[in-house]
Amino acid sequence: MGGNLVEGLADLAREGEPMPLVVTRGLRVDCGGRGVMAHEWVGENGAPASKLAAIGDALRGAARDANVAIVKFCYSDFQADSDPDALFTAYRDQIAVWRVSLPGVTFIHVTAPTVRPEGAVVGWVRTLRGRFTMRARAAKVARYNERLREAYGGREPVLDLAAYEAAGAEGLEVPFLDPAFTDDGAHLNELGRKTVARRFLHFLADSVVPLVGR
Numbered sequence: 001m002g003g004n005l006v007e008g009l010a011d012l013a014r015e016g017e018p019m020p021l022v023v024t025r026g027l028r029v030d031c032g033g034r035g036v037m038a039h040e041w042v043g044e045n046g047a048p049a050s051k052l053a054a055i056g057d058a059l060r061g062a063a064r065d066a067n068v069a070i071v072k073f074c075y076s077d078f079q080a081d082s083d084p085d086a087l088f089t090a091y092r093d094q095i096a097v098w099r100v101s102l103p104g105v106t107f108i109h110v111t112a113p114t115v116r117p118e119g120a121v122v123g124w125v126r127t128l129r130g131r132f133t134m135r136a137r138a139a140k141v142a143r144y145n146e147r148l149r150e151a152y153g154g155r156e157p158v159l160d161l162a163a164y165e166a167a168g169a170e171g172l173e174v175p176f177l178d179p180a181f182t183d184d185g186a187h188l189n190e191l192g193r194k195t196v197a198r199r200f201l202h203f204l205a206d207s208v209v210p211l212v213g214r
Contacts, residue, residue, distance in 0.1 A: 002072055004188040005161075006039055008197030011190060020201070027062040038063065045076040048087055052094050059102055068208060069102075070159065071095075072110040075141055075186060080132035084144035092151060108208065109152045111145040111162040114138050116177045116185040134185060135174070142174045157207045164196045 006023060013019045021037045042058065043051030055071055063069070071091075078084065095107055117135035145162050152158050165188070166175035177185065181192025188196060 002039065002074070003041070004193050005196055005200060008188070008193030008195075009037075009200075011194050012197055012201075017198075020204075027058050027066075038066070045074050046079055048073050048077040049090065051077070052090065056094070056098065059098065059105065066105060068106045068108060069098075070108040070110060072159075072161070073112045073144070075113050075115050075137060078112070078137050078140040078144070080136070082140055084140045085147060088144050088147040088151075091148075106157070106208070108157045108159055109148055110159045111148055112141045114141050114145075114162045114166055114175055114177050116179060116182060118185070138176055139174050157203075159200065159203055161196070164199045165192065 009019065009021070009023050021035050024036060024038050025040065027038050027040050040058070042054035043049075051073065052071075055069070059066065059069060073087070073091075077087070095109075098105065098107065115134045115138050117138060118133060141162065145160075149158060149160070162175060165177050165181060178192070181188055181195065183189045
């Protein structure tokens with residue numbers, strides 16, 4: 001979903017909306033005095049520990065000049081054998097280590113993106129065959145996000161990507177990706193990309209700029 005967000009920023013820029021950031025692929029920053037969002041796919045989907053390791057390597061290497069780091073997992077990091085509580089604990093502990101070793105970096109916590117469940121028949125068949133369902137994946141994502149919000153909400157910047165994607169799902173025990181925002185049940189379509197990208201820009205202006213501008 002990080003890629004979808006970047007695509008959404010590009011969609012908005014093509015339509016002429018003001019874009020306060022230069023968005024670049026790769027982690028070396030050359031901004032020419034403008035704000036830069038440097039993004040990269042790191043680690044392996046389905047192996048979240050590899051992502052934490054790769055982010056640490058980047059912050060000590062190519063991205064060492066960054067003053068903000070946005071750390072996000074993917075819905076695909078939540079598998080049938082995944083323990084969302086253990087994953088959150090690993091994330092929390094790693095953030096604590098980075099805060100000590102990288103005191104100049106502001107860390108932005110991001111809820112993991114959610115998905116839509118299969119139709120009732122497909123979900124029943126997958127369950128009958130012992131397969132991992134999208135509904136079960138969404139439940140694991142929701143548990144991880146609950147832990148992240150409890151730990152950091154109201155105290156540190158939290159980019160609530162899952163809430164942006166689950167428009168109109170407030171109050172549901174397990175929020176699902178808004179059907180208007182997706183064509184395949186997992187990735188954002190153009191409407192979803194642009195909606196989430198706009199909310200991301202508002203989040204940066206309201207929650208991040210005041211911190212890094214102090």
